[in-house]
Amino acid sequence: MPKIKNAKILILATDGFEQSELDVPREKLKAVAQLVHVAAPKERKEKGSILGWRDHDWGDPVPVDVELSDASTSLYDAIVLPGGQMNPDTLRKNPEALALIKAFLAEGKVVAAICHAPWLLIEANAVRGRRATSYDSIKTDMINAGANWLDEPVVADQGIVTSRNPGDLEAFVAKIIEEVEEGKHERAVLAA
Template sequence: MPKISKAKILILATDGFEQSELEVPRDKLKDAGALVHVVAPKSRQDKETIKGWKGKDWGKPVKVDRDLPDASESFYDALVLPGGQINPDLLRGDEEALALIKSFLSSGKPVAAICHAPWLLIEANAVRGRKATGYKTIKTDLINAGVDWRDEPVVTDQGIVTSRNPDDLDAFVAKIIEEVEEGKHDRAELAA
């Protein structure tokens, strides 16, 4: 149970992430004292950054701290998955990204997904029979994946944290901090 000031957090994203859903957790977790690394697949266009999506157009680039092949669940205390439509759709087709997500799920460490990022939890078979939320347009996807859908700012089920949209970011980050400080959860049956 590390204090957030001693925690190491991995944010997994690629081009097309929702700008605020990466930057707000990154900045608030850093402000709380956590070491935060942005990790991205090597297949991205720019080898130094990934580009966000803001409103109806591309946002600004964010520096990548590590390439996906160089990141390991064993180094980190939690995983954060920002949303946007493009980012999680690209990541759910990336076997290396899914393997990393599944390793966090199997470890019992907190995994947090916002907006469209619960698509990644569906792909990792991590939400069947669990309470969760996500962006309103993926509600049916989550229900079809066996989720007990909740229309709430933040929903947590055994350390799996989900939120709906950028309006929920304060609650999302607060719950991430709480879950990191609570420690691991027994959910070894997930992501087998």
């Protein structure tokens, strides 16, 4: 079983991510993991940063470490998907983002999504038949995609970690660490 101190974590986001849902996991995971990178689509990497969303307005920029097209499951043990409405809505239309998420899923690596980011798990067909949670406004989307939706701070099912909102960040990060230390998760990859 890998120790979190040896783990390499990828955070995938673009403009409009909920500020705390990227900042808190990034800082808490940086404090314990070997490596934490932020990946974004090419146009954002070229600009050097992505812009968060906080309190109904633009938040702070976050430096981009890796261009999405250069991100590979071979380097990372887990992928973290911050929420916000704009960020996952944009990424779920990005074939490269979905391919990367599907690769993490297929390899049994930890995939963690908070707030509206489970939209990406729906697009990747990763919630059908699994226990999961999300922001309450997308509960129906989750249920329609086949999830057993639970109103809990954090839900993990075979290495797929979901949380509801920024108030759940402590539980979310703790569960990511726990799931990474469990190692590879044997799970069926669902057909699209």
